[in-house]
Amino acid sequence: MITKTRVLLAAGAVLAQFTVCASNTWGATPPGAAQNKAVPGWYLGMPIVLNARTPPSYGGDGPSAPSPRIPDLTVYLSAPINNDVPHGPERLVKTPRGEMFLPAHIDTVVCVASKSQPRDARGVFVVQGPKGTDANVRVRAMPIADPKRSFPGAPLVQEIRLGPAWVPLNNHLVIEYGVSLGLLKLVPFEYGGLMWITSFETVDFPHSARCADAKGRG
């Protein structure tokens, strides 16, 4: 797949258009029509806004590829917990390999990057790991029969069972815990542009949440 197409697909996944409306899915973005984006996402189980300068091929004014001088910001793509939560809709995307399936997803970041120090967004799918079973991992079924036609190659995970409770995957600590336990597996996706986070509230997130303080995360 050529870089430009890959970048475009990444931007489409992580930064799908944020539409405030009765529907809680983001509208599919017509090719070429996209601009820099602000979409709903999650941090530590709390809703936030992901802002990005998307790559030029996607219509934004961000870089076309990640920079070695800019730290990464991991963005986990997991399945929506329910349809009330704003999320990217499932849809087919044209690629050199043919039409590929992007599952419905929510985006969870690992730290809060500021507008003055945005980071290179890297999308990562969250799928069932080697120790995952029906008893400890809940996935969102994919509407296509052939998993090879989906980018992650497997359904995205909604929540995991930890001891007595089912815990939703809108918190990177939960996701990374699930990976360490073998319940979850990560599948790298694409570059999504330069990203920074804003909150719905006027008060900033705790100091320790800022990317500048989260050493080496990416």
Add this chain to the structure above:
Amino acid sequence: MNIRSRVGLLALFLSTTPTLGLCGETAGVKPDKRSQSWYVGIPVELDIWFPRAAATAGAKYLAVYLTAPIDAAVAWTPELWIETPQGRKLLPAHQDTLSGCAMDSAGVETTGYFVVAASKAGADEVRVGSLSSINDAVSGAPLASALKVGTAWVPLNSHLVIEYGLATGQLELRRFMDGGKVLARGISGKMPACNLPSQRGP
């Protein structure tokens, strides 16, 4: 209040089946109680040593936030009457959320705080649990269970969420009492790194 009843009372918020009697063990050996709690939205198992004497000077403390039950699957304490110096008081049904990992092998001292809606917070901002009598409640108000953040109701089973609500002015803390020493373990294995410290000491 004599020592015996204080010990029982102090241990209540970390105890799902409250024991008002004195336990014979000394902190540092066999725990008095095994229970469950939350840390950053993840259930954890707790060993608990009830308080017996004043904590050593310079002891490490962490806050234990008492909220209305988030998830019935995790151990929680039902509403119950307790004896206090102010007479019989109602302890609301609650779950516990740790403000730190509490994985130091020596255990960590705790102070309990009730999490309630701030007076300026509307019913559309903070969800609270049930309480049969506000006038008798030792917390003075129903305990909060969830916070509206932007578009979503977020459960209060993470100190980071609770402290965010304190920062926005939607939540308030009311100091309860010291609860003894705790040691937390991940239920299924090693817990996430403790790299998100509490913003708020006891």
